Amino acid sequence: MPTIFTHPVIAVGLSPWFKQIRDSRLLLFTGIVLTVLPDADVIMFRFGIPYNHLFGHRGFTHSIFFALIISGLITWFFVHRHQLKWVPVWLFLFLCTMSHGLLDMLTNGGKGVALFSPFSNERFFFDFQPIEVSTLSIRRFLDGQGVKVILTELKWIWLPCLFVFVFGWLLARAKRASQDSQ
């Protein structure tokens, strides 16, 4: 996986593109949580469930199906409670959840991602894997591997997200200015 600090950058990068998210810190925070939630499956190691298992690491919680279900359920909750348009809220939350597995597929270590779980447990990587995989061991991370990981993440995730964020923010500002002048 990329580090736990890097997955949330996707939610922040996408946030200016959705009016509902710009207006709601709670929705942004939910999106941030969803970018890291798939890695809750590391707990399965403690229960003796192997990496390759359907519910093992990078298994079901990293799939398209999981992203659809969890984003759908949370959107239903928000739309009912706060009378929001469901499509942008759902799209944002889906993209946040799905980004996790896709970023894992860009890493150069571990096993692949079970993108089509629970229908298939086949594991996938992208052909292009520029991101140094982050170790689960804090000691090894601090021993020097961490610097390598952070540098590849800055280049391949933080920097593109910064561009997406700034571009979205400028567009939103220009739109607001043109509405104010009408």
Ligand SMILES: [Zn+2]
């Ligand atoms: Zn992961």
